[in-house]
Amino acid sequence: QSAGTMTGAPSPLSTDQTPNTFEEITNYNNFYEFGTGKEDPARNAHALTTDPWAVEIGGLVERPGSYGVEDLAPDNALEERIYRLRCVEAWSMVIPWIGVPLAGVLDKVGVQPGAKYVEFETLVRPEEMVGQRRAILDWPYREGLRLDEAMNPLTILATGLYDQPMPNQNGAPIRLVVPWKYGFKSIKSVVRITLTDREPVNTWKQLQASEYGFYANVNPEVNHPRWSQATHRVIGAGLFGGREETQMFNGYGEQVASMYAGMDLSVNY
Amino acid sequence: MQRAVNDALRRIPVPVVWLAGAVPFALVIWDIFTGGLGVDPVAEIEHRLGRTALYFLAGGLAVTPLLRLTGISLMRFRRALGVICFAYAALHVATWVVMDMALLWGQMGRDIVKRPYLLFGMGAFLMLLPLAVSSNNLMIRKMGGQAWRQLHKLVYPAALLAALHWLWTIRVTEITPIFWVAAIVLLLALRLVIRRPLAWTRPRRA
Numbered sequence: 001q002s003a004g005t006m007t008g009a010p011s012p013l014s015t016d017q018t019p020n021t022f023e024e025i026t027n028y029n030n031f032y033e034f035g036t037g038k039e040d041p042a043r044n045a046h047a048l049t050t051d052p053w054a055v056e057i058g059g060l061v062e063r064p065g066s067y068g069v070e071d072l073a074p075d076n077a078l079e080e081r082i083y084r085l086r087c088v089e090a091w092s093m094v095i096p097w098i099g100v101p102l103a104g105v106l107d108k109v110g111v112q113p114g115a116k117y118v119e120f121e122t123l124v125r126p127e128e129m130v131g132q133r134r135a136i137l138d139w140p141y142r143e144g145l146r147l148d149e150a151m152n153p154l155t156i157l158a159t160g161l162y163d164q165p166m167p168n169q170n171g172a173p174i175r176l177v178v179p180w181k182y183g184f185k186s187i188k189s190v191v192r193i194t195l196t197d198r199e200p201v202n203t204w205k206q207l208q209a210s211e212y213g214f215y216a217n218v219n220p221e222v223n224h225p226r227w228s229q230a231t232h233r234v235i236g237a238g239l240f241g242g243r244e245e246t247q248m249f250n251g252y253g254e255q256v257a258s259m260y261a262g263m264d265l266s267v268n269y
Numbered sequence: 270m271q272r273a274v275n276d277a278l279r280r281i282p283v284p285v286v287w288l289a290g291a292v293p294f295a296l297v298i299w300d301i302f303t304g305g306l307g308v309d310p311v312a313e314i315e316h317r318l319g320r321t322a323l324y325f326l327a328g329g330l331a332v333t334p335l336l337r338l339t340g341i342s343l344m345r346f347r348r349a350l351g352v353i354c355f356a357y358a359a360l361h362v363a364t365w366v367v368m369d370m371a372l373l374w375g376q377m378g379r380d381i382v383k384r385p386y387l388l389f390g391m392g393a394f395l396m397l398l399p400l401a402v403s404s405n406n407l408m409i410r411k412m413g414g415q416a417w418r419q420l421h422k423l424v425y426p427a428a429l430l431a432a433l434h435w436l437w438t439i440r441v442t443e444i445t446p447i448f449w450v451a452a453i454v455l456l457l458a459l460r461l462v463i464r465r466p467l468a469w470t471r472p473r474r475a
Contacts, residue, residue, distance in 0.1 A: 028308035036443055039307060089440075091309065136441040207441070226437060228380050231373065235309055239301070242371035 006160040008080035008098040013154060013255075015082050020093045020236050022162050028235060029169045030087065031188055032137055033122065033129040040131070041169035047128045048189070050173040059119070059194035062110025069173045072108075073100045073159045081156055081177070086218045086250045088182035090232040097177050099158030103151045111147070111195055118150040119143075119200035120176055121192035137203050143187040144200025144214065145178065146259075154179055154255050157190070180252040182216045213269040217260070218250035222269045271340040271470065278343065286346045290353035293321045294360070315364040322357035323435065325350050326428055327452055334459040340470030348404050351424070355401035358394050358431075386437035389430045396427035428453050 019025075029041040055072060058064040082096045106118070122141040126132040132139050149155065158177045159166050166172040171188025178185050184204050194200075204212035211225050220230045231243040249256050260268075297314055300306045306313040329350040332343045370377050381387045400421055402408070409417050432450040439446055 024308045032441065036441060038309065091312075223383075226386060227384055228376060230376060233309075233311060233369065239310055239314075239368055240371075241311075243373060 006078065006098050006163050006165055008078040008160070011079045011081050013081060014096075015084060015094060015251075017082070017084065017094045019082055019096045019162075022164070024236050025093060025095055025161060026167045026169055028093075030089075030183065031131075031169060031171065033131045033139075033141065033189070034169065035131045036136065044130050045168035045172075047130070048123075048125070048168045048172065049128060050168065050189075053173050053191075055174065055191055055193060057109050057193045059196050060112040060115035061106075061195050062112060064109070067109075069159060072105050073157060073174065077104065078159070079156075081154075081158075081179075083154075083177060083179035084250050085179065085183055085186075086232060086246065088184055088212070088216070088224060088229075090227060090229060090246075091235050092232050092244065093235045096162055097156065097158040098160035098163075099156040099177065101153060102155045102157050102176070103153065105157060105193075106150060106195075114197050115195040116147050116197050117195070117200050118145050118147060119192075119194040119196055120145075120187045120190050121194075122187055123189045123191045138206060140192075141187060141203045142200065142206075143176065143185055143202045145185075147195075148259050149178070149256075152256060152259070154252060180218060180249040180256045182218060184212070185216050215260075215265070215268050217256075217265065217269075218246060219248060219265055219269065220246040221248075222266050274341050278341070278345070281346075283345060283349055286349040287353070290325065290349065290356075293317070293357070311364070311368045315361060315369055318357050318361040318364055319435070322354050322361055323431055323449060323453075325354035325357060326424075326431060327449065327456060329354060330424070330428055330453065330456040334456060334463065337463045337466045337470070338459075340466065352401055352404050355397050358397055362391075362394055386434050389437060390434035393427045393430035393434060396423045396430070400424060400427075425457055428457065 027042045028038045030038070031041040031045065034041040034044040053069050054066045055069070056066050077100045078098050079100065080096060080098055082094060085093045085095050102118075120143045122139075123129070124132060124140045126139075145155070156177045157174055158171075159174050161167070161170060166175065171186075171190075174190055175188040176186050176190060185202070199214060202212075202214055202216075204216075205214055218229075223229050229246055232246050234241055234244050247253075297317060301310070301314070329347055332347045332350070336342050336344065366372065366377065381391050400423060403412065403417060403420060412420070432453045435446045436450050
């Protein structure tokens with residue numbers, strides 16, 4: 001695909017907030033596979049080969065197998081989703097993703113009745129992903145969602161941003177986007193999707209369970225043990241842009257709050 | 270050799286150190302106006318100022334061990350190193366208050382008492398404050414050498430707290446902060462282990 005050729009149908013689920021610039025979105029990334037600095041991914045991710053690419057879908061599905069990016073997110077199904085992103089480090093951006101609802105992908109492969117969760121894995125390829133040469137995290141990076149979260153209309157697999165195919169540093173060629181959860185849930189460069197009946201391991205929870213939970217819903221009332229989540233800085237707001245109040249579920253409560261009715265979110269953080 | 274180095278050092282006027290100390294700040298200002306601070310300029314300014322303060326703190330702490338181990342004396346420059354360290358620490362705190370926290374005093378207050386990394390950082394800063402204020406000949410005379418030296422021992426806990434302050438903000442094992450924490454612990458340990466100048470650093474009669 002050449003640059004500047006992707007388009008997605010507009011969606012009522014998009015915010016009307018002004019997106020961050022392409023420059024900002026592609027030069028400020030947490031993608032530890034390419035280094036822990038915010039500029040490391042922009043510097044190092046060019047080494048990643050994203051074509052050919054296969055996503056292995058298995059577990060409790062009717063049609064397990066190896067799927068290409070085109071199979072999962074064909075051009076004619078692409079939508080534009082302009083979403084707020086809230087990082088667990090208390091900063092935020094607005095990003096115009098291009099992708100497809102995960103629900104459609106799961107319907108295509110057929111979810112078996114026993115499935116309760118979806119598990120995702122990032123590629124492991126230390127020869128191209130310099131950050132993986134040190135065991136800073138337990139590679140591969142893993143994430144998971146409850147099945148109803150995965151089927152929520154907001155949840156997408158993204159293959160582009162603005163009108164560009166997904167830049168490597170943002171998780172090329174295909175990544176998850178879950179806008180009501182902290183950014184680390186939105187796993188990048190996905191090579192494996194597994195339907196399961198058990199709560200999946202997620203990498204950050206595995207590293208430090210007291211700080212990062214399975215749910216990781218944006219929640220101004222539940223603080224990270226080392227810092228407050230009540231407010232955040234808006235990337236691109238300049239030197240004196242101040243702070244913004246963090247919204248419950250990152251402002252997506254209308255679409256997602258009912259999934260957590262009756263749950264104690266300070267326990268299930 | 271040691272004498273040659275010390276002779277050369279004596280010829281360097283102290284204001285040269287003050288000027289050198291202003292270079293990191295000048296680079297921050299330069300980068301503000303040339304867009305060299307990246308996508309998140311607030312974090313970049315804040316972190317750079319904080320790191321610079323810690324580097325000068327380590328520099329000041331290195332003066333005594335260096336003298337005891339090698340006989341090379343940077344004693345004339347130590348006050349400048351300390352005051353420059355404090356200046357960066359103050360700019361770092363000001364950046365946090367104004368740019369990062371946007372004067373949200375309530376949240377700042379709650380955060381400082383609840384978050385160890387902020388408690389460590391603020392503790393270090395409050396300890397450095399009286400040291401900076403008393404870093405002049407008038408105060409030394411007023412306080413008396415004994416009391417002044419006693420007060421300035423606060424730099425040891427301040428250095429440890431500053432190092433912990435950095436360590437407590439990282440999310441995974443990162444080499445740079447761990448290196449500087451280790452360096453500060455080593456510098457503090459050296460002055461405990463080597464309590465007086467080593468024999469070979471003292472001038473011998475021919």
